Every structure is written in structure tokens, then in C-alpha cells.
Amino acid sequence: DTAVSQTPKYLVTQMGNDKSIKCEQNLGHDTMYWYKQDSKKFLKIMFSYNNKELIINETVPNRFSPKSPDKAHLNLHINSLELGDSAVYFCASSQATQGPYEQYFGPGTRLTVT
């Protein structure tokens, strides 16, 4: 039973298209995150939601828009895709925002923009 799941696992699309990545966690956690991992494996936090409320919004182009319909789901919509958006995107969740809680990661979505 997968704790944090993401769909799709692979996404290949052309520049200028709009795409979405979905994330769901069945751990009952309050907090969810989106990360971008570049080709050198560097992880960059993009967004964080706590109980459907946006709490971290790093310097990310406004073409990226997260949406949290409920605390178990956090989706990422990307408009007007660019070549530089190619990366692996990870969703993660943690029990709460404050406290010594680890994050649980999904398997990642590899986005390739051509």
C-alpha cells in the first residue's frame, strides 16, 4: 500500500503545453510539499501546504500553480512549459509542519520538455 503516490511517473511534452502532476498521501499527514530535483540531484523546495493552506511558496515562476483540494492531495499544474522545466518532481508529506517529523517522498515524476 503506497504511502505517497504520484501520477504520472513519466511525462514527455512539448514546449508551450500545460500539464498537471497529481500527488496523494494515505498517511493522514497534515503537511505536503513539492520539490524539483535537477540533473545534479540538487533538491529545491517549491511549495508546502499545511491542511490545504499554502505555507511555503519559494521563488518559482508563476507558471507553476499548486492546488490542494484536501489535505491528502496536492497537485501541481504547470502552464506554458519551457525546456528548463525538465526535471524530476517529487511530492512529499510529513505529519506536521512543526516538530521533528521526517518527510515521506513519492516515487517522482520525470518531466521532459522537448
Place this chain on the structure above:
Amino acid sequence: GNSVTQMEGPVTLSEEAFLTINCTYTATGYPSLFWYVQYPGEGLQLLLKATKADDKGSNKGFEATYRKETTSFHLEKGSVQVSDSAVYFCALKDNYGQNFVFGPGTRLSVLP
């Protein structure tokens, strides 16, 4: 602000060699510290953690001790296996805030 520094990789070892991956941090207050492992094509998995000074986290033969005096959390394993080949991330969590900071990752390759 909070930050994590890891030794640069890649690290290449022979099977059964001793492993150390250095991690030092800068933080206000007393953060929790973590090591994550990422196997090829997968997401990050928690390897071990320590929540206060002098705590030792351990899992699958890996160990790390939270050293407040040297602000370090070095990862060690006595005898690595080929299956340990992965990228290892040191991370810290500000317990009273929302910041979760990852290091840049260290790639480990273990040769048979």
C-alpha cells in the same frame, strides 16, 4: 539561515570498505537531523534520524551521531555492499519552524 554542507562526491569504494560521508550544518536552535538515501530511479527514503544532541541514529548497518559541539552528523557504515550504491542526502529540520533543508547529496558507488 539554516544550511547543510556535505562532502562532494562521487565517492567510490570497494565492497566491504568502510564508509564515511561528512555532513555539517548551520542552524539556529536545536534542529533534528536526517539522512536520506535515493536509489536510482526512486524517491528519497529516510535512512536514519536523530532529534537531539548525542543521539545516534542507526539503520541497515548505517550510523550517525548528532554532535552539537562540532555541528556534524557524519554517516558511517563498517562494510559497504554493492547494493548501497545510491545518492545520500543529509538534511535538517527546524523543530519550531517549517524549514526543512537538504544538503546537495553525495553519490556513492560501490564496486564488487
